[in-house]
Amino acid sequence: MTEASLIGLLEATVSFGALLYLAALGEMIAEKAGILNLGVEGMMAMGAVTGFTVALHSGDPWVALLAAVAAGAAVGLLHGFFTVVLGAEQVVSGLSLTILGLGLSAYLGRGSVGRPAGAELVGVDWGPLTDLPWAGPVLFGQSPLVYLAVLAGFATWFVLWRTRLGLAVRAAGESASTADAAGHSVAGIRLAAVAVGGGLAGAAGAYLTLSLTPQWVEGVVAGRGWIAVALVIFGAWRPGRVAIGALLFGLTLALKTRLQTFGVDFSPILLSMLPYLLTVGVLVVISIRSRNRPSPSPAALGIAYRREER
Amino acid sequence: MSRPVLVRREQVLRGGQPLAFGIGLCVALLVGLVLLVGSGHDPLRVYGRMFEASLGDPRAWSVTLNRAVPLGLAGLAVAVAGSMGLWNIGAEGQIMAGAIGAAWIARIGGEWPSPVLITAMLAAAILGGGLLALGPAVARARIGVNEIITTLMLNEVAIRLVQWLVHGRWKDPGSHNFPLAPMLPDNARLPGLFERAHFGVVLAGVVIALFGVAASRTAWGYELRVAGSSGATARYAGISLERKVMTVLILSGGVAGFAGGIELSGAADRITEGLSNGFGFAGIIVAALALMRPSGVAAVALLFGAVQIGGQSIQTMGVSSSVSTILQALILFGAIAAGVLSRYRVEMVAGEATEATG
Numbered sequence: 059m060t061e062a063s064l065i066g067l068l069e070a071t072v073s074f075g076a077l078l079y080l081a082a083l084g085e086m087i088a089e090k091a092g093i094l095n096l097g098v099e100g101m102m103a104m105g106a107v108t109g110f111t112v113a114l115h116s117g118d119p120w121v122a123l124l125a126a127v128a129a130g131a132a133v134g135l136l137h138g139f140f141t142v143v144l145g146a147e148q149v150v151s152g153l154s155l156t157i158l159g160l161g162l163s164a165y166l167g168r169g170s171v172g173r174p175a176g177a178e179l180v181g182v183d184w185g186p187l188t189d190l191p192w193a194g195p196v197l198f199g200q201s202p203l204v205y206l207a208v209l210a211g212f213a214t215w216f217v218l219w220r221t222r223l224g225l226a227v228r229a230a231g232e233s234a235s236t237a238d239a240a241g242h243s244v245a246g247i248r249l250a251a252v253a254v255g256g257g258l259a260g261a262a263g264a265y266l267t268l269s270l271t272p273q274w275v276e277g278v279v280a281g282r283g284w285i286a287v288a289l290v291i292f293g294a295w296r297p298g299r300v301a302i303g304a305l306l307f308g309l310t311l312a313l314k315t316r317l318q319t320f321g322v323d324f325s326p327i328l329l330s331m332l333p334y335l336l337t338v339g340v341l342v343v344i345s346i347r348s349r350n351r352p353s354p355s356p357a358a359l360g361i362a363y364r365r366e367e368r
Numbered sequence: 369m370s371r372p373v374l375v376r377r378e379q380v381l382r383g384g385q386p387l388a389f390g391i392g393l394c395v396a397l398l399v400g401l402v403l404l405v406g407s408g409h410d411p412l413r414v415y416g417r418m419f420e421a422s423l424g425d426p427r428a429w430s431v432t433l434n435r436a437v438p439l440g441l442a443g444l445a446v447a448v449a450g451s452m453g454l455w456n457i458g459a460e461g462q463i464m465a466g467a468i469g470a471a472w473i474a475r476i477g478g479e480w481p482s483p484v485l486i487t488a489m490l491a492a493a494i495l496g497g498g499l500l501a502l503g504p505a506v507a508r509a510r511i512g513v514n515e516i517i518t519t520l521m522l523n524e525v526a527i528r529l530v531q532w533l534v535h536g537r538w539k540d541p542g543s544h545n546f547p548l549a550p551m552l553p554d555n556a557r558l559p560g561l562f563e564r565a566h567f568g569v570v571l572a573g574v575v576i577a578l579f580g581v582a583a584s585r586t587a588w589g590y591e592l593r594v595a596g597s598s599g600a601t602a603r604y605a606g607i608s609l610e611r612k613v614m615t616v617l618i619l620s621g622g623v624a625g626f627a628g629g630i631e632l633s634g635a636a637d638r639i640t641e642g643l644s645n646g647f648g649f650a651g652i653i654v655a656a657l658a659l660m661r662p663s664g665v666a667a668v669a670l671l672f673g674a675v676q677i678g679g680q681s682i683q684t685m686g687v688s689s690s691v692s693t694i695l696q697a698l699i700l701f702g703a704i705a706a707g708v709l710s711r712y713r714v715e716m717v718a719g720e721a722t723e724a725t726g
Contacts, residue, residue, distance in 0.1 A: 140705070144374070144704065144708040146704045146708055147656065149455050149652070150656040150704065154697045154700045154701055154704075156649070157646075157649065157650075157700075158697030158698070158701070160690075160693060161690045161691075161696075162690070162694055163690075164688065164689075165403060165690040165691060168688050168690070281524060284521075284523075287520070288517070288521060291517055327531045330528055331524070331525045331528045335521070335525060338507075338517075338521050338522070341507075342511065342513055345513040345514075355514075360516075365373070
């Protein structure tokens with residue numbers, strides 16, 4: 059194992075970790091407000107195709123990123139309309155959103171297959187920091203979206219746990235009727251949370267097609283949306299722990315293509331099962347521990363709130 | 369200022385669900401119309417072709433029926449759990465686990481008489497699917513672990529398990545460098561029925577009918593519904609919730625596994641990682657549209673089968689297969705909305721007043 063290959067592994071770990079983190083943060087925000095959205099995979103696909111297409115036509119990666127965020131938020135709001143406004147079953151609506159997003163992205167992207175990217179989100183100039191050994195490439199040679207993911211993590215933590223707005227969001231996810239009685243609009247909060255969550259999933263999708271592998275192919279999301287859903291539980295609905303989980307799961311993604319280079323005789327396919335199995339394990343541990351203490355899961359998660367039926 | 373609110377109807381609209389389904393279908397076809405015009409196709413010709421290819425003649429029916437088999441069984445699997453208020457999101461993985469079980473038997477029983485081999489394969493398929501659901505079932509019943517997430521996670525594990533087998537242990541030495549399992553022997557294949565339809569259509573129909581009877585006419589089905597609507601009532605009536613949750617989730621996994629066995633033996637040449645091509649997820653939609661009732665599952669599965677087969681057929685006209693995927697999702701969204709409106713009506717109320725008194 060050479061130094062260069064180890065640096066490459068860490069670089070990829072941070073890169074994949076940030077991708078998962080963006081999507082997982084979005085899902086966490088929605089779940090904190092009480093909405094389970096199993097449409098992450100579809101929202102990411104919509105972000106990915108929108109980002110790529112807008113980059114083709116505008117040539118500006120930042121405009122493309124904004125468009126991807128908007129597309130993610132828009133399809134997220136569709137889930138919001140069905141689950142919050144109509145009070146439909148969240149599991150069913152979310153899965154339909156995944157199917158719709160995968161289909162619609164394939165439809166919209168059918169002219170972009172095989173075309174070179176119109177623009178890419180390239181590294182930020184950190185000056186001399188980039189030349190540092192190890193830290194240079196691993197921390198300062200990354201796509202701007204990696205730094206945005208870190209910023210988004212801090213912002214999420216600050217807003218959710220240090221502001222009145224965050225208190226209202228968490229109240230909507232713990233006990234909607236209490237939040238309502240306190241004068242908050244549960245519907246408004248939940249819709250906003252789902253939209254923000256969709257926007258972050260859209261950004262994660264754009265990361266795929268504007269940074270990671272700048273091209274569009276159908277199925278580019280490749281199950282990473284499900285990992286994001288898993289991460290929220292793995293990280294017990296805390297931005298910091300979700301970040302640690304994102305790096306860990308990012309490491310398994312980064313290792314997948316590198317096991318052979320490191321001379322490790324272990325199937326990369328079996329390795330890729332690890333995030334899912336770990337999440338099941340963590341969920342079991344959480345459940346056993348929550349017999350004696352409160353569960354980290356938002357109490358009203360998945361339950362529709364009808365104001366008129368309080 | 370007034371705003372619209374949903375008010376529960378005193379009586380659910382009669383025939384609400386089939387109506388909801390119809391409305392969903394209309395919404396989907398209308399949006400599909402826009403997509404087709406947008407990509408420069410004649411929508412009427414495309415829809416005509418879809419109908420012809422899926423329901424136009426006996427041969428089309430046979431292909432659609434074949435497709436309805438995994439959709440219906442996956443839908444039944446979800447509905448069995450759903451009738452108790454449990455979500456089995458893992459049918460996709462359980463189908464794969466069932467196929468693994470069946471494929472394993474086919475590997476060791478190549479010389480057995482066909483009926484014996486196929487019976488053993490299907491039994492192994494049920495076991496495989498049930499086994500994958502065992503963990504989530506025990507975890508849910510004993511320590512209350514949310515089954516939505518555990519079953520969802522195991523999907524990805526099962527799909528990768530098939531990948532791993534096909535890339536390694538089960539790789540056909542004759543397939544050169546392609547990671548392919550060997551073809552199934554002839555005696556491992558379900559007999560035909562008519563045209564392209566295989567015997568799995570009958571098996572699936574019987575199983576769905578059996579569950580339909582069990583759900584509506586037996587004490588077991590009644591207990592499930594009681595347990596699903598209120599845990600407290602169930603305990604009062606002496607129904608053991610823990611055991612019910614466990615058996616229902618394992619049974620649900622077994623039904624999905626059965627679907628995997630039938631799909632392998634009836635429709636596939638060999639086990640591949642793409643064997644369950646989203647059937648498990650589509651099954652959730654089928655079950656939701658059928659309101660978790662086995663009797664509705666068969667009808668919805670047939671319609672979804674027709675949409676999928678019709679969607680495949682229009683690819684020769686240059687229409688992207690994604691159009692059929694979009695149609696399926698839109699049918700559901702349309703039906704969800706219509707389903708809600710059959711139970712609720714929209715009323716305008718003075719917005720500010722309720723804010724103040726609420």
